[in-house]
Amino acid sequence: MKLKLIVACVDFSAITSKVLEWAGEEAKRFGARVELVHVVEESMPRLAQELLDLHTLYDSLREVTQKRLGDLASEMEKTFAVEVSTRILKGEPFDAILDHVEATKPDLVVLGAHGKKGVKRILLGSVSEKVVRKSLVNVVIVKY
Ligand SMILES: Nc1ncnc2c1ncn2[C@@H]1O[C@H](COP(=O)(O)OP(=O)(O)OP(=O)(O)O)[C@@H](O)[C@H]1O
């Protein structure tokens, strides 16, 4: 088996380090490169939109996200000696991830079983559940 590109989905929740560990180990083993993907959800209650300067907010959010993803990428490059790039997407996380997977055709997608909501009693979060159900490429779900 040959893996060239592994997409790791990052939501900055506690499971992120496990997702990156898995993606990094596999990338090292197969000589693949890794792309860290984060989807910024640009949804906001209607009235909050009137209160906030959304352009400024989203610009800052994008900047902070880029910085945080970049830090994670450098750390992985050092730890696993693999090439790591980053990508910020916009929209509904599962949709954006699936569109991106279709467009870039990675060999593997890695997600956490849960994320920010971290509900342990259900099997999978809604993003990982939809991605694993609809993705045309192989998916690894990291449980802990
Ligand atoms: N915005 C996002 N960008 C990139 N990856 C994400 C994003 N949201 C979720 N993921 C990926 O999906 C995994 C599971 O998160 P998911 O959102 O499905 O669970 P949850 O937050 O516990 O539940 P919920 O369905 O309520 O959001 C995360 O570990 C991460 O790999």
Ligand SMILES: [Mg+2]
């Ligand atoms: Mg979530």
